[in-house]
Amino acid sequence: MENLTIGKLARQVDLGVETLRYYERRGLIEPQSRTDSGYRLYKEDARQRLQFIRRAQVLGFSLDEVAELLSLSDRPEQSAAEVKRLTRAKIADIETRILDLERMKSALSALEEQCPGHAGTTAECPILSALNQQAPEPEQGEPA
Amino acid sequence: MENLTIGKLARQVDLGVETLRYYERRGLIEPQSRTDSGYRLYKEDARQRLQFIRRAQVLGFSLDEVAELLSLSDRPEQSAAEVKRLTRAKIADIETRILDLERMKSALSALEEQCPGHAGTTAECPILSALNQQAPEPEQGEPA
DNA sequence: CTTGACCCTGTAGTCGACTACAGGGTTTAT
């Protein structure tokens, strides 16, 4: 039941004091109590909660999503369906981003292989040529 | 040699007028001239340049990088080495991001498969369990 | 000749996750 001031907790979990207060504003964590002078006091379980936050972030969840996960975790009787749903949505999101990146990578790689580098000029560079490729006709814009 | 006002150009390339002015501030594009009253006038080749910008962005380049690519493209006599270097760096950057995302995805997928969903409670959810896993010892923080 | 659509500059707001003050009060160590 040892009480921790925000500074001690911050050092223990290797976060800035400002970050902990920020998490509090975001609704992720709250001190168990306050001293008479208003100092935040945390219990040890705050470390657990902060670790939860960090791990969820590493898995790709935003702070808003972490807040949801935490509130679900705080109700152990509730169905796990929502957690599963959030996780699936996150996986789908990540897959989309991977596909986007794969597309960029393969386009870049194909061009990079063709590029003569120091052996040629920018005028002969297929990367720049691809970017400079003739534009489609003027287009009179959307007939809004 | 038809001159375009910023609004006409914006409609043709489907960008906002503000965006074009923003690109100008960022050093990506400049009007060929100005009217006496200060209106920007662009030539048709501005479309080409804006297309270059868009394509480079799609390939993952930041506006600062696009600016570099454009200035290289503006010097056709120069070696293509720098373009190749930028491209390789971008590919490496993308590969790193893909790996990060792949790691997240496989961690999430493994947990998601184990999650009972509506058939179980949050207390039985392996996703939340993983996030709540016992933290490493208190750690007295960095002995700064 | 006036209305409306356009243009100008300059500044501020958006998103996400912090990070950094400013201007105080409190606690701890000497």
Next chain:
DNA sequence: ATAAACCCTGTAGTCGACTACAGGGTCAAG
């Protein structure tokens, strides 16, 4: 008793790529 180290609130700044005003001037149509 005083200085250092801590804590408080509240606000503003950072990054990137826009986007949105505010408060003007200009230009084309009726």
